[in-house]
Amino acid sequence: MTRTLFKKSNNLTRKNLLKTTLWLFIFITLLVVVVIYLLYFLKIYNKMHTIVKPSKVVIGFAMGTLKEERWFKDRDILIAKAHEKGYEVEWVNANENDVEQINQVKFLLSKNINILIIVPNNYEKCSSAVNLAKKRGIKVISYDRLVRNSDIDVYVSFNNYKVGELMAKWLIKKVPRGNYAFLLGDPGDYNVQMIKEGYHKVLDPFIKKKQINIALEKYCYNWRKEYAYNYITNLLDQNKRIDAILASNDSLAEGAIMALSEKRLAGIVPVTGQDADISACQRIIKGTQLMTVYKPIDKLVDLTFEIVDRLINNKSLNPPLMLNNGYKNVPTFFLTLSV
Structure with missing residues (x-):
């Protein structure tokens, strides 16, 4: 009788243990499913609400x-x-x-x-x-x-005031007295105003003392060398003496030198420029252009x-x-x- 009761009790214990284990397994399984679902949902949610930065600027x-x-x-x-x-x-x-x-x-x-x-x-x-x-x-x-x-937000450039100063300093060493022609670039380019301010800073004391006379000071629209050519040609055709030409870049210098060449004055009248164009460097070697401002x-x-x-x-x-x-x-x- 005692053995029978013990067997029944033992069977009940095993059944309860199996039930408990089963429910524990179901709970853990459900918990894992819920965690996986939540992680997946959060991942999708984050993708939807995160600003994706471009892979390249x-x-x-x-x-x-x-x-x-x-x-x-x-x-x-x-x-x-x-x-x-x-x-x-x-x-x-x-x-x-x-x-x-x-x-x-x-x-x-x-x-x-x-x-x-x-x-x-x-x-x-x-x-x-x-x-x-x-x-x-x-x-x-x-x-x-x-x-x-x-x-x-930012302005990055070369110091265009210095461009004007450098040109003027080279000319004043070469021609401390005489008639100067100033060939400015396009008036819509603010660099032109800076260059003008730079060379006037150097030359105004000489202009005030009348050591230097301004024969010409005009803009060349869109930086076209045709304007430079025409300005210098007109001066020479009027038998106006030109002792130095401050051209604001190498293209304008080329136009001025073309005009001088027609009167056999290329290499006699010093001409400035900027940008170090290949053609300008060749003119400097040839002796028809005085200098150019190099911009790295x-x-x-x-x-x-x-x-x-x-x-x-x-x-x-x-x-x-x-x-x-x-x-x-x-x-x-x-x-x-x-x-």
Whole structure:
């Protein structure tokens, strides 16, 4: 009787144990299923609500012109260095058309660019293009030419005041007295105003003492050498004496030297320039051009990408100076120059 009761009790214990084990297994299984479901749901939720950053930074490069030799260098070097850093570049050229530049910036914005680097064709009219980018939250770098009256984030360039100073110093050493002709670039390029201010800083004391006479001081629209050629030709046809020519770039220098050549004055009247175009260097060797201001484009591009990296990563710029563009004080980076 005792053995029978013990067996029954033992059987009941085993059944209870099996039931408990079964329920425990079911509970654990359900718990695992719930955890897996929650993890999967949270993963999907996070994907839906997380802003996915682009795998590559896309830079928009809006150029005002490709007329001069130097702008081809800027474009090619900038694209090559961007690719080295893993950036993509969408570039456009406005061909000296202000309306087209605005439309091209709209096109770049449609490409979901992260940064806009702009070379304004006109320093005032380009402010509309900058405004379009800023409304989209895109940061803007004004490259080598300043955009006036606009909310640009950075201005990076060579020191164009120094460009004017260097040209004037070379001329004054060569021709301390006489009639000077000044061939300025396009009035819509703010660099021209800086160059003008730079050479006047050096030459005004001589002008006030009447050691130097201004025979000509005119703008060459769109930096076209035809204007330089015509200005110098007209002076010479009027039998006006020209002792020195300050041409604001190598293209204008070429136009002036063409006019001098027709009067057999090439190499006699010193002419300045800037950009170190190959043709200008050849003229210097030949003796028909006095000097050219060399601009290391690769260094300018390197500096630009240092700024791009900081803007992308929201790091402070620590600019060496601030320049007022009529709208605000703009963080400004100038590179040094040489002849």
